[in-house]
Amino acid sequence: MSTNYFEGRSSPMASRRGFLGTTGTLSAVAVAMLAGREALAQGMGNDPARDVSILNVALGLEHEAINAYQLGAGSGLLQKPVLDVALLFQSHHKAHRDALIATIQKLGGKPVAEASMQTYAESLRAGTLKSQNDVLALAARLELGATNAYLGVITAFESRDLAKVAGRLAADESMHYTALTSALGRPLPTNALSFGG
Secondary structure, eight states: OOSBTTTTOSOHHHHHHTHHHHHOOOOHHHHHHHTTOHHHHTTOOOOHHHHHHHHHHHHHHHHHHHHHHHHHHHTTOOOTTHHHHHHHHHHHHHHHHHHHHHHHHHTTOOOOBOOOHHHHHHHTTGGGOOSHHHHHHHHHHHHHHHHHHHHHHHTTOSSHHHHHHHHHHHHHHHHHHHHHHHHTTOOOOOSSSOSOO
């Protein structure tokens, strides 16, 4: 398996949108370990190689989000307090990344490597970012994709504890998306059940 997220992939944005369609869902063991609930994982059957593959896709997406926020922060386009919020959201993604890396290693896998900043800049078309709103719109698109990907995993679990972990990850992403949408001055979704569809 490749250790670089971008090798053989067309677009991280397309990969984020197709996360569940191409990888399926995580096993109960992987989600329990991701949540730091190793005792809950004991005795569950699993396919570690499949879980590592899925977790590495999620890790690649977290690398992408971290670097997207870094590109925004380093662009000089973000003004305070928007810059502070972007760095806060980046710290959330770093925590997700660290949890994914630890889980992949506990499952005996090798975490996918982070690509170069240049690779992310090209993939995310950083050259087209000309204003604070451009940066926020990019981040909002990435966060919406992450929200829907994590929400799509919830139904795979019979255990409330495991569903709660996936829900908490999705809640972080939907909070980010909602804050970014508001900062852009765009209307919030008017329909109920607007995420995960």
